[in-house]
Amino acid sequence: MPYEKSQPPLRYPPYQSxxxxxxxxxxxQIPAHYSDLTRPVYGHLPIxxxxxxxxxxxAGGPPQGERIIISGRVVxxxxxxxxxxxxxxxxxxxAGRYQHVKDTHPAPLDPNFTGAGRTxxxxxxxxxxxxxxxxxxxxxxxxxxxxPAHVHFSIFGTSFLTRLVTQMFFPGDPLFPxxxxxxxxxxxxxxxxxxxxxxxxxxxxxxxxxxxxxxVVRGPxxxxxxxxx
Amino acid sequence: xxxxxxxxxxxxxxxxxxxxxxGLTTPNAALGRMAGPDTPGxxxxxxxxxxxxxxxxxxxxxxxxxxxxxxxxxxxxxDRRPATPGQAFLGWGRLGTxxxxxxxxxxxxxxxxxxxxGRLAASHLDVCLFARGLLRHVFTRIYFAGDPALSExxxxxxxxxxxxxxxxxxxxxxxxxxxxRLQGEGExxxxxx
Numbered sequence: 001m002p003y004e005k006s007q008p009p010l011r012y013p014p015y016q017s018x019x020x021x022x023x024x025x026x027x028x029q030i031p032a033h034y035s036d037l038t039r040p041v042y043g044h045l046p047i048x049x050x051x052x053x054x055x056x057x058x059a060g061g062p063p064q065g066e067r068i069i070i071s072g073r074v075v076x077x078x079x080x081x082x083x084x085x086x087x088x089x090x091x092x093x094x095a096g097r098y099q100h101v102k103d104t105h106p107a108p109l110d111p112n113f114t115g116a117g118r119t120x121x122x123x124x125x126x127x128x129x130x131x132x133x134x135x136x137x138x139x140x141x142x143x144x145x146x147x148p149a150h151v152h153f154s155i156f157g158t159s160f161l162t163r164l165v166t167q168m169f170f171p172g173d174p175l176f177p178x179x180x181x182x183x184x185x186x187x188x189x190x191x192x193x194x195x196x197x198x199x200x201x202x203x204x205x206x207x208x209x210x211x212x213x214x215x216v217v218r219g220p221x222x223x224x225x226x227x228x229x
Numbered sequence: 230x231x232x233x234x235x236x237x238x239x240x241x242x243x244x245x246x247x248x249x250x251x252g253l254t255t256p257n258a259a260l261g262r263m264a265g266p267d268t269p270g271x272x273x274x275x276x277x278x279x280x281x282x283x284x285x286x287x288x289x290x291x292x293x294x295x296x297x298x299x300x301x302x303x304x305x306x307x308d309r310r311p312a313t314p315g316q317a318f319l320g321w322g323r324l325g326t327x328x329x330x331x332x333x334x335x336x337x338x339x340x341x342x343x344x345x346x347g348r349l350a351a352s353h354l355d356v357c358l359f360a361r362g363l364l365r366h367v368f369t370r371i372y373f374a375g376d377p378a379l380s381e382x383x384x385x386x387x388x389x390x391x392x393x394x395x396x397x398x399x400x401x402x403x404x405x406x407x408x409x410r411l412q413g414e415g416e417x418x419x420x421x422x
Contacts, residue, residue: 001238001239003239006238006239006240006241007239007241007242007365008241008242008243008364008365009364010363010364010365010367012364015244015362015364017244017361017362018362018363018364019282019362020281020282020283020362020411020412021281021282021287021360021361021362021363021411021412022362022363022364022411022412023367023411023412023416023417023419024282024412024413024416025416025418027367027419027420027421028388028418028419028420028421029387029420029421029422030384030420030421030422032345032422033344033345033346034344034345034346034350034383034384034387035384035422036295036297036303036342036355037355037368037420037422038422040303040305040306041295041303041320041321042306042307042319043321044307044310044319044321045260045310046310047310077237077239078237079237088252088253089252090248090249090251090252090253098248098251099251100247100248100250100251102247102248103248114251115251115252116251116252120310152243152246152249152252154245154252154253158306160295160355160357160368161422163293163357163366164242165242165243165244165245165359165366166240166241166242166243167243167244167246181243181244181364182243184364185241187238189238190238190239190241191241193238193240193241194240194241194243215240216237216238216239216240217239217240218239
């Protein structure tokens with residue numbers, strides 16, 4: 001599938017915030033040899049030893065909620081692993097509330113859960129987070145609108161070409177059909193990429209359920225339009 | 230050449246949403262201070278203001294910038310992660326916008342970068358913008374008003390003349406100001422690869 005077909009449109013009126021924010025003019029194509037976006041770049045952020053375990057950030061003990069492990073690989077469209085890639089995540093607590101001043105959902109905050117983590121992939125592109133399962137929460141996009149539980153992911157690849165911000169969902173969530181953010185992706189195979197899979201092999205006995213979430217970033221080859229013509 | 234039949238489906242982009250700051254920007258305010266005391270080059274303050282199609286400020290955008298150093302070279306990828314951000318010139322910055330839709334980078338004026346065809350680009354920064362309401366990020370560039378090299382820049386030359394002004398920052402007091410208009414009158418030019 002060409003990269004472009006896997007991505008959501010900028011304007012998608014069922015997601016109301018796109019209406020005034022989606023650029024309306026056609027993008028201008030930059031030939032790869034003029035572009036800085038293919039130069040090597042790097043998420044220059046330090047990573048602490050516990051930054052990938054969101055359950056140990058609270059001073060008062062572990063956070064409330066169902067402990068989970070999220071693990072997977074980051075590869076490009078040709079299946080090549082993306083080593084030493086910065087991954088940042090953020091999410092609600094178990095009750096569906098973000099640690100954010102503008103989140104007014106009347107669900108409890110958890111003093112032992114900030115909901116942010118960071119890690120780097122290993123030489124084979126693998127990563128792991130330990131966290132708690134986030135909750136669904138209401139928003140005002142349409143009447144009785146609820147976001148399915150999700151974890152935000154930010155991936156810093158080898159250049160701006162592979163930059164990716166996305167969301168990971170949990171399998172079988174009944175809120176999928178009414179969520180315009182997920183439904184903005186037209187192709188069902190592409191949509192399925194955003195749904196993690198329960199994995200018993202990742203699940204740690206007496207400790208935490210495991211979910212596998214593999215990420216595929218845009219290939220490093222110049223413009224797909226030239227190469228795939 | 231790769232066999233396209235074996236291509237994996239790329240992971241789709243999703244919006245950064247409104248609640249990113251504790252994950253991406255707040256703990257990293259240092260990421261707006263891109264130049265350290267020893268960084269060579271002309272110190273500049275670069276204020277980016279983001280507006281929607283109705284002209285309203287966008288208070289929940291993430292602005293990432295990427296630029297060359299004063300000599301026109303892009304910092305390479307280091308062997309290991311820095312212990313703390315903001316120590317050396319990395320050419321990369323990230324800030325969230327405030328209630329006025331504004332954020333301000335402290336950096337140096339980028340040098341002219343050689344393009345692939347033996348020419349020199351005009352001094353510029355690349356911008357990658359994320360926001361609630363943007364299902365995928367968008368790229369643009371910031372050039373500097375009054376730069377005689379603007380007329381030689383090969384990327385600006387791809388832009389219709391009447392829209393080039395949307396890519397130019399202007400000096401206001403001691404800060405360069407760049408207005409990024411997502412839509413409508415004066416919509417900023419965005420780039421794709």
